[in-house]
Amino acid sequence: MKSILLKISILVFALLIPKTENLNNTPQDFQGVAYYFSKSTMDLGRWGARFSEAQKKQIMDRMKGRLEKTYILTFNKEESMFYEEEQLDAISGATDSWGKNFTAGKSYKNVKSNTQIQSQEFYGKRFLVKDKLQEITWEMGSETKQIGNYTCFKATAKVPSNELTWYSFSWDKLRTAENVEQSGEQQEVKMTEVEAWYTLQIPVGHGPSEYWGLPGLILEVSAGNTTMLCSKIIMNPEERTEIEAPNKGEEITKIAYQNTIAKKMQEFRDNRGRRRR
Template identity: 70%
Template sequence: MVLSARFIILSFVFLFTIPASNAQDFQGQAYYFSKSTMELGSWGARMSEAQKKEVYARLQNRLEKTYILNFNKEASVFKEEEKLDAMSGATDSWGKNFARGEQYKNVKGNELVQSQEFYGKLFLVKDELQNIKWEMGSESKQIGQYMCFKATASVPTNELTWFDFSWSRLRQNNENSGEPNGEEAKEPAVEMTQIEAWYTPQIPVAHGPAEYWGLPGLILEVSAGNTVMLCSKIVMNPDVKLKIEAPDKGKEITKTEYQITVADKMQEMRDNRGRRRSR
């Protein structure tokens, strides 16, 4: 299935309270709505409209998500609000294996700590923050009560979706690991994702949702590939003090090591299915 880059933009109301004068007590909470779109390609051309609607309904939990970003001056915790499956009333167990886990980012220490569960095993991914070379634009727009400014960047897709898995990526890795058969092996083309972000200097922190960070203001909207994330509500200095700490449970591993672990497990599962079918 090929994903497209068309989005539906919704209207939002923003809540804001004046930050405390003591910077040490400064905290904020931002709510995001994420929407991805999908095209079914040639496979979808053979489906009836009723079948297409059923597919979209079953995949709704993967295409539409809500998140919370808790932050202070130096660090943030970004996590998904878990929803029940729209069709069965159960959680999406298959999709959970490849979804982004609870993510801690420390912009002062250039530190990423992310909790990832894969087929019942818990991993604690520790690495540096995603390197994003932003190009600052001159465009501005009002989002709710905040004046926002545009920034763009281009990042390797694989680095933005390191926690995810695709069979096409596995096939490419297998092909690249083979012998060149007398010919010089060609370096595979790197797929890039174009990013468009809107940040507000009115909230002067370098935080944002997901992998995005490093701008002179909180990122309220970001479009990347087939997905857009929009901030729906902001609460500054909530009455209840927020817990902004890194997760600490699971096997410690880097992003690259995690990708290799997942790919090896999926290859093993595919090989086992093939052996069962050949019996």
């Protein structure tokens, strides 16, 4: 009799335990899709001092397509694919062809093999940038906050600024490199402070853009003048998307890609200068 009562008690206790989603025990083919919205601020600096507040607002409205973007992250336990949803420019009704040369292409990451493969197009030429994942030393905090239905924990890090936007270009960056080369001095490494919020409810090491390596999916990240926030998550969608690494283009490393862009932009500048003479 005691044996029967004991078995019944164990069964009732087991039924009362809430079932939680444990991705460590799910099949390898599970999949999730996270949607992110990013917003950046733009500092007009000294150049903006000559404009009225109305003119500044007009500039910001025209730049909205570049300052506010939406992204999709598709992931499984080991792999992820991150890319920007292409949008039409509100003014011209076309895509931003100039800006497209300096924005991130489709990025495949594999946290198990420590691999990143990103498709980049620069003035009609396609590149396949293959490298290791961005090294990030996270400092884990105990602070929490709620993002949608998920409890998130805070983590912070400092990452070299150039490595977060290796696919981009700025004239300031080129001028600094030239000044360093002429002076022979070592270039100062500028660092960007990163604040991320991740959830243990989805225990995968993925995140948007260059960010990864936390014990849960990163739902929000702020770095420099940009904040990226997850707006929706779909776990195990009915229609699965094959996560495949890009495979077309000239293979190149991140550093080599940066050098290629800088060299080409320097040629543009020099040719324009010669035409003006």
